[in-house]
Amino acid sequence: MSIKTRLLLSYIAMIVVPIVCFGLVASFLGSVILGESFSHGAGKEAGKPAFRQTQERRDELFAGLAFLARYAPERLLHQDVLAETDEELHRLGGAIIVAKDGAVQFASASLDRADLPKYMQPSAPDERSRRWPPWSSRDVVETQSFVFADNSQGTLYFVAEDRTFLTSGLYFFLAMLISFLVIVGLTNGVLTYFVSRSIIRPLYALKQAAHEIKEGNLERPVQLGRKDELGELGEAFEEMRVRLYDSIRLQLQYEENRKELISSISHDLKTPITGIKACVEAVLDGIADTEAKREKYMQMIAGKSEQMDRLIDELLLFSRLDLNKLPFHLEPVDIRAYVADCVQELRLEPRLSGVHISVAGTEGAPLMVMADREKLHRVLMNLVDNSLKYMEKEDRRLTIQLQATADEAIVTVADNGTGISREAMPYIFDRFYRADRARNTATGGSGLGLAIVRQLVEGHGGRVWADSEVGRGTSIHVALPLQKGTGGEADEAHPDY
Structure with missing residues (x-):
């Protein structure tokens, strides 16, 4: 696969993968935070958002407790009845406080005991309603007064977490923003790592090969084993290395041949020259004291001279042939x-x-x-x-x-x-x-x-x-x-x- 194709696919993956992952995360967060998983029942409940159904079910429980307070207040003193109701209210984001003549008879387990006086004070709801920002989640407290059978004054406090759609939307937006940044960062990081590694590693190998060539080590082959542009570059490096290796080896061979040529020429010229010199010295020293001896030495000199002439002619011919200068x-x-x-x-x-x-x-x-x-x-x-x-x-x-x-x-x-x-x-x-x-x-x-x-x-x-x-x-x-x-x-x- 070529580098161009690899980069194109990585760019496409950097777009497609975050979109797919972001869609899945958005669906999950929407279901969890906004409760956008609609009910599939029949009738008027079908199609309502889950968080809206939660609020309605909590209001129904509060209404049932208010009905007991008006018509059967003594049942609000039964801990088992209130505990069962409180367990369901806890799942729905609600809590209750039952007081008799200002003394707490029952309080939901989800409420901190130290915060009970704040919920039972008339000013507490107004103070809590002034929390900033105005769309943040807050507790809403409603009261229901009634009279017990012994004419003591009773009060029922309904505590509910007021998480509106605007509040849930803010949480959803922040969660989606963080999820988007994480998904894009991870996707781009992973793809960049693998793509860059597939390019940097062969480049590092080529750098090492260039260093080896610079140091004169031409025996180490360059083998990337790739079929892309970097593989072609590696093949070019290998061809260059082989040619340099052959060129240097040929140059060394030429240098050896040159030395051998000089040695051979020196030897072959030295032999007839030595013979000619010996004949001349014999004539000069008077050894050739007869006409027959002088003629013999002259013939020897002529033969050696002819041998040298033939050697020089052959050497000149071979040199011209070797240099491709002989037409x-x-x-x-x-x-x-x-x-x-x-x-x-x-x-x-x-x-x-x-x-x-x-x-x-x-x-x-x-x-x-x-x-x-x-x-x-x-x-x-x-x-x-x-x-x-x-x-x-x-x-x-x-x-x-x-x-x-x-x-x-x-x-x-x-x-x-x-x-x-x-x-x-x-x-x-x-x-x-x-x-x-x-x-x-x-x-x-x-x-x-x-x-x-x-x-x-x-x-x-x-x-x-x-x-x-x-x-x-x-x-x-x-x-x-x-x-x-x-x-x-x-x-x-x-x-x-």
Whole structure:
């Protein structure tokens, strides 16, 4: 539920709940204070307010006692008769006092004995009638004089609480006002507490998450588990945290790679420079005292210089590829014909003399790919050079195979060299990685050949991977996407030569 909906429902509840509760309380208070629960009997009593019926019943009892005072005054001296009547009068808000020659013979239990003289004085009702405010509840005293059988003077005092409708209305209004304030206060307080808690708690969690991020602790996830706007904000915080974490980790990785790159460059440049320096010192010290020795040292210097030049060229190429500053001039190329031409070129390469080269898959319908001819040539030459470094058998073989799938043309360069261990396979396309550092240094390997291959293949939108088995050789596969309409079923691999 969104925050907007939650707040809207809380506002509606703040209006509806107090109204409903106020209505129930008003009905209850009206029944209790105003006596607005009407009787359901028949005849003239039906429909009268309860407080009015109470007054009429009390007046009837007072009238009955006045009748006894006139016609049977001696019965007013019977305590049991008066006690029974007084019990009912107490429920109706009335009381009586029976006096004989000024002496109290009976007084209702609800009256304080100390207040009896005030009720029996003629001035008491007038004094009580002057109470303020005029609509406040007061006691009304009426008297009934009669004569007992022994001619003694008797007086009957009727005491009734005069609670008028105006007085009850005032009590009702005050009770309703207090009830309204209590209901509104409780309703708003409870709803505000729950709504604010549902908003403040996730905000506090986001504050803690921001503090953790500020302190550099990016491993603690931000999980609010909500589906509202705050939940979306929490998801944005989590995405930001993940990106910051990945960015810092990548930055640290780049920094480690930079250090490794500097170390590798220093090592690879140091080796030929050391060789050149040793040859120069040998010539200067007179060790090369014959023409044949001087020529030998010069050839060594030339070889080391060529090795340095090749390393610098590969390093420059890789740097431009890594920075995406090397442009690709892509054009439609028939990969079958292109691979066949490359194989013919390799057969004439002096370095490959003594290597048996076989090719498969170059016959058939044209397979068109978008490629940069120069860079694709560099890919194949680097793969062939990498294979030559690992060929130590007398029978050296190199196989170049082309296959087609529905979406890709796959060129495989396989050799029968020493192979690569399973532990080294995940790293052979990393820059400056050498499965056998000593052998590759001896053969002039820079450790950038396969890294350049990966960069160039990915620049064509393709992919590269390798298979190898120690003692049996290595196969490196280059897959390039076919142009639409030139794909087909997978080609069968068969030697063309």
